[in-house]
């Protein structure tokens with residue numbers, strides 16, 4: 001009998017995770033979606049997330065289905081560290097140590113572990129044989145992110161290492177799924193187009209600009225530069241023409 005597998009995906013509202021959900025549904029997986037609130041660019045990303053979740057649940061045609069979703073509020077966990085972290089970004093300390101303006105300490109590690117915990121509980125409760133934690137990691141380009149282009153916890157070494165740790169679980173079989181690990185962002189844009197991802201409703205920018213009740217991408221941050229390069233290379237030059245109402 002075919003193994004019953006649950007794919008658990010942290011969907012931020014960004015293009016990568018939206019494409020990962022489309023990919024999983026297209027490949028026939030049962031998908032459980034998590035969204036983490038940790039205080040970052042949250043209002044606008046969350047609006048993108050809510051739109052995408054509704055889209056994938058109710059409008060997207062694919063063999064797989066969304067079996068559930070949960071927004072997890074981690075702001076209480078971080079407490080005063082959120083403002084400390086914001087201060088360190090603003091005064092350049094984060095860039096000094098990481099070479100990235102918008103580095104978020106161990107974010108992907110934390111999300112992966114929480115996803116594994118939630119996935120394990122849902123799998124046991126619903127008789128899944130296996131959990132796959134989806135990691136939307138891909139190659140960052142040097143043009144957008146500089147010489148130290150990948151955050152440590154979005155590398156293939158990270159995916160292999162965390163996969164090894166999760167394999168130690170002898171209660172539920174847990175694996176990591178990294179469909180984009182050897183891809184560049186342009187490949188994800190290509191996949192997004194192919195899979196029918198509503199990319200105009202995704203949010204990528206680290207530094208949303210509000211004007212006349214609408215959020216626009218700043219077009220200057222690392223993520224905006226990366227998205228533009230990817231769009232140009234994938235033949236979608238208007239990839240940064242998106243906005244989300246601020247109400």
Ligand SMILES: [Zn+2]
Pocket residue numbers: 204205206207208217218219220221222223224225
């Ligand atoms: Zn930006």
